[in-house]
Each structure stands twice: as structure tokens, then as C-alpha cells.
Amino acid sequence: MKEIYLDNAATTKVDPRVVAKMVDAFTNNYGNPSSLHRLGIQAELAVKEVRESIAATLNCESQEIYFTSGGTEGNNMIIQGIVENKQRKRMRIITTGIEHPSVLDVFTFYESHQVDVVVLGVDAQGHIDLDELKAAMDADTILVSVMGVNNELGTIQDLKAIGKIIKDANPKCIFHTDYVQGYMKIPLDIGACQLDALTLCGHKFFGPKGVGAVYIKKGTAIKPLLRGGGQEKNMRSGTENVPGIIGLGEAIALRRNTYIDDIEVIMGLRDRFINELASVVEDFKVNGDPNGSPYILNLSFSRIRGEVLLHSLEYQGIYVSTGSACSSHKKEKQYVLKAIGLLGDYKEGTIRISFSKDVTPEDVDDAVVAIANAVASLRLLVKARGRK
Helix, strand or coil: CCCEECECCCCCCCCHHHHHHHHHHHHCCCCCCCCCCHHHHHHHHHHHHHHHHHHHHHCCCHHHEEEECCHHHHHHHHHHHHHHHHCCCCCEEEEECCCCHHHHHHHHHHHCCCCEEEEECECCCCCECHHHHHHHCCCCEEEEECCCECCCCCCECCHHHHHHHHHHHCCCCEEEEECCCCCCCCCCCCCCCCCCEEEEEHHHCCCCCCCEEEEECCCCCCCCCCCCCCCCCCCCCCCCCHHHHHHHHHHHHHHCCCHHHHHHHHHHHHHHHHHHHHHHCCCEEEECCCCCCCCEEEEEECCCCHHHHHHHHHCCCEECECCCHHHCCCCCCCHHHHHCCCCHHHHHCEEEEECCCCCCHHHHHHHHHHHHHHHHHHHHHHHHHHHC
């Protein structure tokens, strides 16, 4: 049975060339970067090369890049590091209601510890209200964290406008973006956006799981979460994951000169999917901003349950999701849909399609047919049960 993988926002398949680089690192470049002998220096140089590569893609300095285990650690490292470093009597931190759990849960934790937390609402497309942000800013605001590309909707926030509001109101306030769904997919100018910190991870663009990085602008005071051997300039102690970092670097090398051209291709796949689906299925909604990331397509169907549709498609070798993989075990799984005002029947019937360069037009055609048939069958079943 042919498999069609449409859950690339959750994770991507590691590129074989990345795997080859990592195998070589495991078998040949296995030294500890902190060791003083040849193998240690060789590993240290490999890590340095990837650090410089990431810095080049972000147009920042290499010493502003720190390696992590991925997006969740990166978000925690920045948010907790900023709050713990300040330790003032009154502190305000601001975020949005549609952030990743690794941001929202940290904000919730600090709210329970007497930190003034502001959670901005969003409109039906997932955009924050810039006037609401402006009104929330004050002299005690130490951090604003806004996801650049939403992982469930694909909505792209206007980080440039957001950065201007933040810095005009309080130049000392730190501006952070979770850019896990945007890095190597949607171009970003961190200088124009006045960003102080950014989170990225490798497994969203054909790199390995368990490795990522953060950008922290030089001069930004952050208290380390981990203490020990002083690696990563004392910001993240612990022996570096050299094979993972090398794999991350190779994934970047394979994408950095092509990802902008890929945007138009992916946009064509997304449009094809929507147009074909509209011709064979009634009563469904496309959620989020139509001008958002083409990689993510959030769909809601009336009179069915998204989880049932997911498993029906899985049986046919087609893999989608019902939302963020990191929210699948949480009690409130649909908080993003609730935040954009999607209620009742449609909210329950939501799935997320996420594309990659490996998805073909034929995959789109086959997936649309399978979804149309599954939706029709499930609606008939619901109707038949309603008659009993």
C-alpha cells in the first residue's frame, strides 16, 4: 500500500544525506568537543561550522547561537531564563492564546507564581490585535513571546510590526519568537523585526529529532537552566550532541539555497488540495489566514469527528493529524480552534494537513479522493445512527 505522509508539521522524514553525515559523525567524528586532543578539536570544529551556518541564515553573529535539544527546551531556556534573571517585585510577560504548549505552559507556571501574565487574543484568522499589544505594554514588561508561524493554523504574525510596538513602548523589553515552523520555510529578517531571541529545531525540515538551537542577541541577560561543565558559553551545560548538530547542519545546507523557491511549489500543492476538495466535499472550512504558511492547511468538516477521519485515512496509508503533536495528550486539545472562535460541529471535525517538498501532486489527488470518500461514509454513518 502506498503511503502518503501529510503530517510534516509534526515531524519530517530525515533526509538520507543527513543520516549519512550523522553515521559518519557517530563512527569517525566521535570525540568530545571539550577534549583537548585531535578528536576533540575535530568535533569542536564541526560544531563551530554548524553554529556559523545557522548564524549566516539568520544574519547574526555565531556567538549568538546556542544548541539545544529542540523547540521545547529552546522556548523554556529563553522564557524561564529571562524571568529567573530579572527576579523583580513586579514583572509583566506577554504572549498569545495560540502558542505552542512549551510557551503557554511556562507562562501558566509563572502566572501561578505571581508574575503578571497577559495572554493576547487573536482574530478568526489567528492574528493578534496590535492595538491590544500596544495597550498591554508597560514599563514592567520584560518579555513578549509571539509565535512567528502557528503550528496548527499556519498563520504568520507580523513580527516587524510587533517588534516596533514593543521597542517603541519599552526598548528594554525582550522580544522572542518561536520560529520552529518558520525556519528554513518562511524567510525572516531578525534585525527588521527587532528580535532578541528565536527558537528553531531540526526535525521540521528533514533534520534529526532531539536537536535545535536558539538565537539570543548579544547583551541579552538570561539565567541558564542547566549548570555543569560550562558548555555553550555557560548557557547550556552538558556534552554537545555532535552527531545531531552535524545532522542539523547538513539539513540546513540542503535547504538554505532552495527553500525560498519551494514556497511557490508548496503553495501550488495547497491550492490544488483546497480547489479539488471543494469540488467533491460540501460543508467544510479552511481555518487560518489564506495568506499564511503554505505548508500548513487546517480543515474543519461538519458532522464528523476529526480523530475518526484521521484513523480512517490511516487505514488507507494516508497520515494527517488533528492538531499539534505536542497537544495530543493534553486535556484541552483544541485551544487554538477555540481561540479563533471555531465552535461546535466544525471544531470537532478538524484535521491538519501539512506539506513538504516530498509531497507530489499525485499525492494530493489521491488524498483528496480518500478524504472525500471517508467524509461521505462517516456522514452517512452519523445520519444512520441519528435515525435510530
